[in-house]
Amino acid sequence: MNLMLDDCDTWAVVGLSGNPGRTAYRIARLLQERGKRIVPIHPNAPTVLGEQGYASLADVPFPVEVVDVFRRSESAGEFADQAVAIGAKGVWFQLGVIDEDAFRRTTEQGVAMVMDACPAIEWGRRRG
Template identity: 35%
Template sequence: MSDDTIRQILTGTKRIALVGASAKPERASHEVMQFLLGQGYDVTPVNPGLAGQEILGRKVVATLDEAAPLDMVELFRKAADVAAPVDDAIRLGAKTIWMQLGIINEAVAAKARTAGLRVVMNRCPAIDIPRLGLLK
């Protein structure tokens, strides 16, 4: 994916559902959520095991339905476990699926693209935002 496309995604996104959010500060999902909040994004943590609790002052929800409407779904899940949240993102009208570093699922990505979503795989917005000069 080109830098121009990544830039368009990051500048056009406002609401992000972060699937696989963790309350543990040492976890990548926690660090990325903190970074995204600091950049002005409206981030909703999604984790059924933590639903009703708060992470970084944001209420954790159990499902993507509770996070809607949303622009982007950020996935901190194993590649084998991304199909269900991607199906939900398609159904809910998300614009972008972002699979974190190390997460690649070509079959699920193809399904999302066919449904009209943009798909980013094996990347991190906390790396791409500063790299592209988009820090706020």
């Protein structure tokens, strides 16, 4: 977790749209405030928070270090597999997103993974 929060600068945010009422939008904005580059991943490929979006991880023309997944648990595992395929250093499943098989597959490939956690909460815990 610390590797991703401290050392990884480019975060693809799966499920990020331009809706500021959504959690993905708020977390993407926080990532930017923390100096991270965000990459929106959404079927419509919207530009969000000033960053060009892409329809899939495979479409991103530069390296992505962390894939942050805002999808239901039953569809999140495919994004963990895609993260491994593109050479990401880490996969982050947001609060409530749990897929033990995806966790096993991902970590067996040597890719760090966090499940059922939120970067905002984890950064907040460090202040104490």
